[in-house]
Each structure stands twice: as C-alpha cells, then as structure tokens.
Amino acid sequence: MAKTKNYQHFCPVARSLEVIGEKWSLLIVRDLLGGPRRFSDLQESLGKITAKWLTLRLRELELVGIVTRDSEEGRREVWYTLTPRGRELAPVVAALNVWGVKNALRPPLPGERVSLAAVFTSAIGFFITQRLSLPTPRTWVVHFNDGRTAVIRYDGKRWRWAIEDECPSDADVRIETTPEAWATFYALRGEERKAALLAMLPSGDADAIEELLATFDGQPMAVTAAR
C-alpha cells in the first residue's frame, strides 16, 4: 500500500483527502461515475497510468469501501463499480469540474491525451451544475475526423450527450472538427473561444450558434432574453 496522506487532524475535509486525495483516485471515481468499467477501460480512459498504479489505487479504493470488484461466473473480466459511498463523491467531482472549467483549463498541450468522454462529460456536468436551461429543446452535433459523432441534447429539462452512429436530422448546430480543436474551443474564453468556434465553420443559424457559445460560457439566458 502506498504511503497515503495523513494530516493527524480531526476534520472531515482532511479525512476526505486522506481517503481519496492520492494521485489518480478521484479520476478513477470520475470514470466509474459513468457506470461499471473493466481494468482495461480504466487504463484506456486514464491514459498515462501504469498497470501497477491502477492496481494499487483500485485495491485502496476497495479497502475503504468506495469500489467493488464484480466478477460474474462465466465471465472472464472483472468489472469495477462504485459503492453507494463511492457514488456520493459525485458532488466532489462535479465541483472540481466546474472549478477546472472556469479556472484551470488550457488548450491541450502537445502529447496531451484528449478523450471525447472527458470533454463531453465535463461540459454536461458544467451545464447541470450551473443549472443552465434553454427555452426549448436543442440538439448540437459534433462530427469528428476519426468518424465519431458526439451529440449534445437538451430535451427542455435535462442535458445529456452520447456518441451516436446516425447523424440526427434535427441538429440546431452542426460542427466538423478534430478532438484537439474541440478541446481548444472548450478551454478558451471570451473572444478567443468565439474565434475557435467560428474557425470550425459551424453550420446552423446565427442565433443558434450564439446560443451554443453563450451556453458554454455559462450564460445562455442572456441570449434567450435578447431574442
């Protein structure tokens, strides 16, 4: 077991950091909040983690009752799932996401991994945490140059996103781009972000594009009010 943080200090914040403050722990929780994952799924989504460290962290998270291993009979692979105690970390991950979006994000560095799941889950988490709503349902479609199509939908109440095989016919805005260019748009702010969006040549009417931009800026109602 790795040497874990120990603050010798009676405080719930300190205790939480003792339990889930080690490198990678909260990122493993972040991934498992999306549902059960195999070891190989986690390696894939975490990127630079070694098998040794991932094994160690999963064992620690199991020991403190945040993760369970589930190996069904007749199935070769082990799946990792959050316990109820683990799922209660969702607000911690959501708060780190919002702070990161507003205060720490920068365009991907050379060699930095860009996972579509991380970017779209972050955006949806941001919209939800900021309680963003739009006047009516919306569909925003992003086609990537590797053949994947990501769709963000607002159904009038809830936000969600998915990688979809068929291209929705009801897209309000449609964009063709690369994961890196999309991540750059997501990381920039203000005029720079607007320029990054327009450089992707989005199709859709001007209001719809303005609305997408305002939503990513965290303030879609200003646009709504101006219509």
Place this chain on the structure above:
Amino acid sequence: MAKTKNYQHFCPVARSLEVIGEKWSLLIVRDLLGGPRRFSDLQESLGKITAKWLTLRLRELELVGIVTRDSEEGRREVWYTLTPRGRELAPVVAALNVWGVKNALRPPLPGERVSLAAVFTSAIGFFITQRLSLPTPRTWVVHFNDGRTAVIRYDGKRWRWAIEDECPSDADVRIETTPEAWATFYALRGEERKAALLAMLPSGDADAIEELLATFDGQPMAVTAAR
C-alpha cells in the same frame, strides 16, 4: 517547487487536481475561506505542517493565482488572502466536507489534533450544504473545559457559529464537555452518537435535544413533523 501531479490528460477534473491536489493545498484554502490569515495562524490551524512545506504550498498557490500576500505598510506581518479564483474553490471544500462527514469521519485518534474551528465550521458547512432548516430560531451552546464557549445559532434562515465570551441566555440546549468528546459525538453515527450526546449530560428539554441530534444526523424535519 515540489513535483506536482501531472496527468497529461485534457480534462477539467484532472487539471483542477494538478493545480490544487497536492498535500495541504485544499486545507490551506479551507482555512482561508474563513478570511485572511497570517502564516502563524495557518501553522496553528494546520497543526502538523512544517514551516518549509507551508512556505512552499503558499508560494505555489500564489503562483497559480489562488492566494495573494498582503503586507500593508507599517504592519510587520504578512496576511494571506484568497483571490476570487481561490474563493471559487468553496464548493469543492464544501463537497469534501459533506462526503467526509458522511463517509470518512471517525473519533479523534490518540494524538490527533482537534481544532474547534474545524469541527464547528464543518458542522455549519454540512447544515448549509444539506439545506437544513428548523421551524424557528435556535441557539445551541457548548462550553469547553478550556474555558471557551462555542455557540451555534440558527436565526430562522441562516446557520452560523462563533466562539463567544458571554454565555447566551436563550440557549435551547447547553452542553459542558471537552473538544475530544464533542469531536467524538460529531464523528459517531446513529445510536452511538446519541449515547455520546447523552453522556455529555446536555441540558434543555427532551425535544430540543432530539432536534439537535436529528440536525447533526442531517434530518431535522422528521423531528419537526413529529412535534
């Protein structure tokens, strides 16, 4: 500069942890959320941190724009203050506090530091984050054996706490105890917590004591409804 976490992974959660995931960083933020502090105040409240590590962490937090140093003319001491970007970490600390209260707390270990500020700030943060309300204003008073008196007040809308010199005359519940016994009560759950409270021989009517207990359990309305 200490070797900081680096995930080489484009994700706002990972970026947040790169910036504020080092040991002590979020606990320094926790303390500064209560207002500006001197170096010696932080040493006192953090307990086991060395001057060298505190200096290093403060410098890192300054570099990333979370903390500013403020040394007014004619004043010998330097005060540390959160920037707006630093204050936006409040939801992260609040979420870690709630998770810790519910999932990680245990009675103080031998030699573990118990700071009244950490315990009462945590409780008030928990009540606020859980949106707990009571039917009318309440005052709960805890006298400690070192002469300090902590008062928790609910004014019908807001929760707050303070160390007060005079003992309020309107106390609904009054307790005499030690910081360790109070921390133990705070850390336990269910019947064990109830036993820890009753062992402190609280004064106040039975309903008021039940209400205090239910509030610390995160569910005061059940009691209110039963009255």
